[in-house]
Amino acid sequence: MKIAVLAKAVPDVKNVRLTIKDNDIDTAELNFVINEQDSYALEEGLRLKEKLGGEVVVVSVGDEARRKGITQVIRECYAKGADRGTMLLDQDYSKWDGGVRAKVMAALLGPEKPDVVLMGSQSFDTATSRMGPMLGEAMGIAHVSLITALEAGGDGRTFAVSRDLEGGLQEKVRVSAPCIFTTQTGINTPRYAALSKIIMATRKEIKTMTLEDAGIDRAELEKLNRVRVVAAGFPEEKEGNALMLTGTPEEIAAQLVKSLREKGLLQR
């Protein structure tokens, strides 16, 4: 079976003071890493391959600034067991709206004719959760989002999945290939890559494509790009900002317990 996994390279903003540049965060000094949610999608794809045979193809889209990050992301996927990887780079990438990105992805994946397409249910950077369903429309195949369990029939054509609803409720859904799944964290425990495989992965080829290679008409794409960024900034601070306690851990603990007792929030 042919399994495609979307692996996005996203900036790592942990413990970083962000600055704004050109209506987005300034990523010049940031590292790009695999979108954490996509690593669960990859793991699910690898498990399908191990159970039913076939190959796992990783695809990632970005711009020149992300080339290094995407290369690392695809190598990480190789080290874990992915068979092939393709990246498409375009200078307009950061200006593309979700609908445009889905069209580009569909053009990339179309010739692959995947049986199953997997991706994380959202990406850490934009968190719109639009790609899965939009890609389904663009490719003309079914999608099920936010899945927490995936069980494939022996023929690899039918799937029984659970998806997250609110309040811990799970919806059980049946669907047939070809189809798209977006995965939730916790659906599995992503494997670690062995060091030897990480080293081997650096020698494996990554196919690099342009819009033209994928047969995409730039003018057609531009017509779909109808959402425009007006401005980016930091969210307004909530009124009544937190009282920040400082000092040694002992001083902080004493201050905190005293304060909570005074407010009657601790019973003793």
Added chain:
Amino acid sequence: MAILVVCEQRQGELKETSLEAMAAAVSVAGGEKVHALLIGSGIEGLAQAVARGGADEVVIADSPELTCYTYDLYRAVVLKAVGDISPSVVIAGHTSQGMDFFPGLAASAGMPMLSDCVKLSRSGDGIEAARQLYGGKIEVRYALPVPCVLTVRQGAFSSVMAGKEAEVRKMQVDLGSASARTEVTGYETPPKEDVDIEKAKIVVSVGRGIEKKENLPVFEELVSSIDGAVLAASRPVIDNGWLPKGRQVGVSGKTVRPKLYLALGISGAIQHLSGMSGSEFVVAVNRDKDAPIFKVADIGVVEDIFKIVPALVNEMKKR
């Protein structure tokens, strides 16, 4: 022109988010009529609740085939309603179902779409919408032409009770050649827990910052030193299997409103915040001073939880 709000119900229960989406719709309607669409089976009884949320007209698409959500059949219904009403804006909640449905609907209808909006306004002939990126660290404002599709973040708009009357109209549901490629075979509720975190007055909640399961006793000791406290967690802890699902606070877990919420090593992803922001008093301890949890905290401590928590246990033992 008009606004179309697509409401969400499951097993006959209207989602609160639908009324929030209605409030968002009313705020950008500017005199346009607000139509609310209810989809399901045997759901006429919900029409009045929807009307009270501010709709001018409630449209009901009622058919046994629509009992459970399927992307394909719901899309056929909404596309039909869009054709009938010609809305300038389609608005709904950014729920689990909303995430599954509206991006594809928008693509199918050829409309631009933004999800998880926290602010909406009219701007010229179009819509201006704000949403948060990078885990809530930045906010971006976007301009969209109409017609467009928007989903709104749960809790970002307050539902209103407009005491007005709404017309209720039954829509002719003709699914014609539409067939569903997905089938809902059932629902599963999480197993009952020995501890009910929704009823606790004090919730001590741990996040990714606890690093590994072996560190749990540190926090269990704190919980046992505080009368009436229970241990809860954010999603990564549950995903890793360190605590059972019934202890999860957040959108896909439980919503808690204790007197005191102690967030330890929790960064405060929106999915978590929406499950605890109704807490009366929030204390957050996290090493990252920019963690969004501090935005909803009343008292914050930027420090290592493994230094603060043992000190807190000692302090509690002093009496």
